[in-house]
Amino acid sequence: MLPTINLAELQSSLIAFAPELVLCGGIIILLLLRMLPSLERVHLGYFSLFIVVAALVVSWIEWVNGEYDTRPVFAGMVTADALTVYMRLLLLGFTALVVVLTLLTNLPEREDSCDFHVLLLGGTLGMLLMCSATHLLMVYIAVEMASLPSYALAGFLKLRRQSSEAALKYVVYGGAASGVMLYGISLLAGRFGTGYLPEVAAGFAVAMQQGPVDAALLVGLLMIVIGLAFKLSAVPFHFWCPDVFEGAAAEVAGFLSVASKGAAVALTGRFTLALVGGLPNEWATYDMWQRVALYLGPTLALLAAITTTFGNLAAYAQTNLKRLLAYSTIAHAGYMLMALATLTREGLDAALFYLIAYLFMNLGAFAVVAFLRDLAGTEDLSGYSGMIQRAPVLTVTLAVFLLSLVGLPPLMGYMVKFQIFAALWKAYQDFNNIGLLVLLVIGLLNTVISLFYYVRVLKVMILDPAPGEAGPVRAPPGQIIFVTLLAAVVTVGIVAWDPLALHGSGRAVSQFRPIKPSGQPPTASAPAAAVTAR
């Protein structure tokens, strides 16, 4: 049964939905602009940049004025809470940077610019919806809406076989994964008669209280997790990722690696935290958490451990730089999943915080790859030997991004990784769960393993001699400035740790309560009473 909505609610909903509306309007105008013959000579990238920045400004105003709350929007299909607004800022800011990057590399030719930017903005819109969805149906629609433009973007290099192959693989995997997810959603929604997340969570709580858990519920939950894992490119649902990244243009790969994963992280966090929390009594919430965490925690933890380890090990064997970065993004999805596997507010906080640094360092790495592709004509690692002599600035900035991906202080990658590890330790200590400590150790060892392949890239580019005939390559100043600014952010970002964590990710998760209440638990019957009272 779908909810109904009255006019006043519609009005407030539209206001809360403003940044998405700006994007929608922009997309429509972009499509219409193409009809005008007089605009054929204009590159539409600038217009698309304008739209994204406009949406960004609207979100920024919402964020600064604190115009967000947990009230349902559009009768509970989506919400515009702090988490949503935070993700809007992150994703729109990131998209703006990607648009700038495509302008710098001139990726879509002028005549293709409309298609490309419509797809880019459409994908962003879907990802924004993923971050705000509070209804299972909306979750599905948002995931699809984010995926479809991504498929097309992956195949955008029309004349390259690899690109088309990548797109096809992406579609096939994506279709299968979303089918599984839809089936899982129908199991849950069918069982509880609603898809509204808080109601699903309440239903789950009652079901959990009533003893042996319904197998259909667990299967449904697992299927939804599989759908999310596909978007996160968690092992073993990652097979599309290296192929797509290798086949697609580096700019698109950079976009997918951050935006798509970021949205998936936010969605996974919202879904899992909604499922475990939200009961009125805090001890009841804790009780609920313990029951759900029994199933969901180990699943996510296992997924995280395998994803990180596999991603890092597989990256070692790669010779194509984009493929290597693809495995690196898989590993990073694993780190974020580690934080989410704690199923706590701190965990989500750490994962959201991670996205900030991940955005800059990953975009930077892909940007350098894109620039070097144009300059050196290859994406193969062997073609980059001695690059320090040929393109010093690009090489040094790439070194900064890669070392930040390793997580070496004082770079930004370290501070976000630290927060994840801190969240893991805190959860281990709070819940006395040795599994989380093991996960922490796996994460730390992975940091050491990952050093191998990141440094191997640097070794080739910096330590190995340049081939004799290769002269210096000259990057346009715009590109130099772009990567230098990104590298500067990654380098001095640690100074901004406090504001980012306290007023950024910390604010985004402030609506969720800490899982473990302080003090002593009440008598044994109280949690059950609190749940049934609902």
Place this chain on the structure above:
Amino acid sequence: MNEIDLWIMTGVIFTPAVFALLLLLPIFGKGREELMRYTALVGTFITLLLTILLFIDFLGMMDQFLPTGHVEKTHLGYRMDQAAVQDAEARKPYDRDLTARVRWIERFNIDYALGVDGISMALLLLTALLSFLALIASWNIEHNLKGYLILYLILETGMLGTFLALDFFLFYIFWEVMLLPMYFLIGIWGGPRREYAAIKFFLYTLLGSVFILIAILGFYFKDLTTFEEHLKNEMTQAKAAADAAQAGPNDPLRRQAEAAELEWKAVHALVAREKTSAEAPVNTFDIFLLHKLGRESSKLLARVDEAERNFAKALEATGTDAADEVRQAREAVDAARAAVEKNKDWLFSRDFQMVMFLLLFIGFAIKVPMVPFHTWLPDAHVEAPTPISMILAGVLLKMGGYGILRIAYPICPLAAYELAWYLGLFGVISIVYGAFAAMAQTDFKKLVAYSSVSHMGYVILGIAVWTTLDRSSFWSWGMNGAMYQMLAHGISSAGMFFMVGVIYDRAHHRDLNRFGGLNNAMPVYSALSAVIFFAALGLPGLCGFVGEFFTILGTWNFSMVFAVLAALTVVITAAYILWTLQRVYLGSNPAYEGYPDINARELLVAIPLVILAVVMGVYPSLILYWMEPSVTGLVRSLASIFGS
């Protein structure tokens, strides 16, 4: 916040980094190599001057307190406490106490906390001096000079920051900052197997750092909320004891009570600052707060042990568990256990300490390096260019010793106490193994590298020889010996690597068996080398002797076997060094005739090292005067934990 010492210390750390940024300016283009060199040299020189300025301040502070017998006021922990109390009372801070604390990351209670005492001051001076000298030794680097200088200066910032940081998080960041420049400095400007050596160094140290990071997290998540209460109880008891004994103002009991009061006030101020809400836990990265936690935890645990021993004794003496003294003893056991249970939020339990200590110790021992974690060192040293070998041996190895002294031992005293024998054993193994391995080498640099393993073994041994309070003067000898050995090794090993570098520049090989007769061609060089090598050998009158002698003296009372082994190894050391001198400098070899003697620039590096080697050997009090109070203070505070 208008603190002069904050700015001096910050200046010491970041001057090299600022000069590294300066070198990025476009005026340092191609063809301006000489200008770049001089700019970098000025950077290290200013750093050296600032360090000396800091040293003068430090001496002033020592002179203020030492003659009046207030040694404890020179201790860094005391000054940090005082500063915390004064901050809380919003009194004007005493800006010459050589400590500074500025809030950095509120979310994790991380401070930009710096401070100096005798231990760190000595190492700071060594670092600043060697960085300056090694830069002069870098004059013949041609390839990619700008990159070299920038990385070199960043490395210096990392080293100085590590010795000054008093916040564990800040310490870790500086510790890690050193890794990367080192990787590139070895990997780009090193010898033929440089890439292998560089990545090996990187991996070993990163693995060690990961261990340290786990420990950092473990300590951080202890909840300090009730610690303040515990300290208050301790203070009340100390005061009561002092009152009962009617102690005068200079009586040790009264002083203890006063110290306990200051500590409580400081912790009270720090906890109050971090406490955001009633339920929120209080966590810390403050190294000296962690010292207090470790000490109090170990005291509580030691009390349980002692009560249990007394109980067992009483039970044995009376043969029945009904007697009065047995009952009392049992109550004492229960009380001691209850105290542990009551403070479990912040207490570092025995198992926790063991695990954390091992993590920290391995992390630092890799850097020292201690056998069996030493295998990165011969590769790194051999492949690194001469100035970087000097820095590696002279400064980086000392980081490990410093970390053990400053962090691993005081934070986990119980574990250190219980593992003391094994640590000493590994120290001795390093000494003996390193010496024999050095003897077997034919590569000149490798020989020096293994001699470093051997000499750093004395540092581990000297630190490890834990004794009880009444005999703490022996441990104090060991610890002072270890510190002195670090300084002496910093001078002599840097000197040896430089001397090897000088001859390598001329002969382009390092094969010991192909040298010979250098004395004929290069008399000045040979004479200076001889002094440096004799200093490393531990010849009385030169710097190496003092540290080794102190260490062995301290060890004698810990384990005679260890002392004998350590002393006997001196003979092995003498053997390989004399044999080396003979093979390289004596005899005659026509291949080396006509080699130019050491030039002015090289003399500029060698002479200060030689002078220091002699002065430190002849007049150790010059350093011990201001270093010893800090070291002995550390020893006494640790030794007092486990009674007499």
